[in-house]
Amino acid sequence: MMVDLGSFSDEKFDAKKWINSACQSRHPQDPLEKHLVDLEMKLQMTSEEIASSLEDQSSAALLRVPRATRDVIRLRDDALSLRNSVASILLKLKKAEGSSAESIATLAKVDTVKRRMEAAYETLQDAAGLTQLSSTVEDVFASGDLPRAAETLANMRHCLSAVGEVAEFANIRKQLEVLEDRLDTMVQPRLTDALSNRKVDVARDLRGILIRIGRFKSLEQHYTKVHLKPIKQLWEDFDSQNRTNKLANEKSELERISNSHDFRPSLPTVSFSSWLPSFYDELLLYLEQEWKWCMTAFPDDYKTLVPKLLIEAMTTVGANFVSRINLATGEVVPETKTLAKGMLDILSGDMPKGVKVQTKHLEALIELHNMTGTFARNIQHLFSESDLQVLLDTLKAVYLPYESFKQK
Structure with a gap:
């Protein structure tokens, strides 16, 4: 006969009811006394097994307690050490924050000065380049190389915009306007021929020249004409x-x-x-x-x-x-x-x-x-x-x- 141990863990366990239930479940041919003796013996054996198991587990648990205690102490010490390290790092960061802000402000000033110096240097280069271009532009026109002439005039226009309204370059500004008109006039007969005779490549190149000197309107007017x-x-x-x-x-x-x-x-x-x-x-x-x-x-x-x-x-x-x-x-x-x-x-x-x-x-x-x-x-x-x-x-x-x- 198997003993159901689940009923013993029930909070409403009643010993009398359990015994009566056990007696009612016996085989009708089994004597009552023999059934009760067997039941008592099984309960005693089961109780001894439970007691033995509980003792073994308790001994093992007692052995694990010191080890767990040591682990807890070690973790506490590690946590204290980590907290001290973090506090030290935070203190260093606070000290570095003030000095970094000052350093960044200084670097920003240095960078501003550097950029201004570079801008001044580039402007000086443009001014020098403008003077050189102005002195050689007539030779470019004399060569008859219209794309090169357009590139030269475009560079002159760029240099003039870089140096701004400087009185010393007023004559060059007027010279540039005259040269742009002159190049436009040189392009027109070639453009007329290209448009009239369907010369795609030539027309495209001449358009590039006019665009380079900002004369798209001239292309539009000439095409219409x-x-x-x-x-x-x-x-x-x-x-x-x-x-x-x-x-x-x-x-x-x-x-x-x-x-x-x-x-x-x-x-x-x-x-x-x-x-x-x-x-x-x-x-x-x-x-x-x-x-x-x-x-x-x-x-x-x-x-x-x-x-x-x-x-x-x-x-x-x-x-x-x-x-x-x-x-x-x-x-x-x-x-x-x-x-x-x-x-x-x-x-x-x-x-x-x-x-x-x-x-x-x-x-x-x-x-x-x-x-x-x-x-x-x-x-x-x-x-x-x-x-x-x-x-x-x-x-x-x-x-x-x-x-x-x-x-x-």
Whole structure:
């Protein structure tokens, strides 16, 4: 029979209940006396085993107590030693703090003096270099080496900015401005040739020269000047074509009079409404070609150069554009066509009494405006990579000729 020792550790242990429970769990055939004797014997043996184990563990624990005591004492001594060491270090740090602050302040003053001396030395070097550059710059120009001349002028500009407004260098400052203008003038004919003949490498090098001396505006103006001429030629083709037809008709009429049997039909006058879409198509093609070329020649500037060209072109032909729109609106009504007048003339009162704006006049204006709208959308697509403000300025220039009609 096994003895359950767990019940003996219960705080509510009752000996009587335990004995009664043990008796009830015996086998019915076992005598009660024999069962109790066996139970007593097992309890006694278990008690002796527990007593023996407790004695062994107590002896071992007593042996460990001195060792633990020694460990505690050693740890206490180590802690005291560590506390003393930390206190000593803190004391040294406090003493070093005062002397370090003084040393750092002294070093800062020394560093300030050092930097000022270096700045003064560099300024003296720039002043000496400026004098030397000024004396040799004419030789550089005489050599015809434009990149070297640009580099020399850029160095002179740098040295002047370093020495500041020193009276002794006033003459050199004026000399520099004259030399920059001179180099700009030397670059212009070469740039014209490079732009006109599509010389990418040459144009890129010349742009570098102008940028080096701070003359990007000169590049922009010269690019516009070179390419504005063919655009103006496109615009003037309208008048040229009509003049050609007129001369041909006059010649044909003279020939008809002198030779009555020779009849030639008259060439019709080209209307502005029918001609404008072709102008926009040719202009768009020209701008597309310029956009692609500038992407290679001027990769940093094409987003502003080509839109600037279109803005300048529309500004240049603006007054004549308004005049042509005015006449085109008048041609759709016989009365104003005979008088060679248009909507602006009617609105300004410069017409015989009773002549008024008619629906056909407005329809003609709307048709022209729609043509320009189509062109504007194509331009918006072409210049989509440009800055938003540049794009807005470009579109504003495209619609500029219609502002006169809106104001009226």
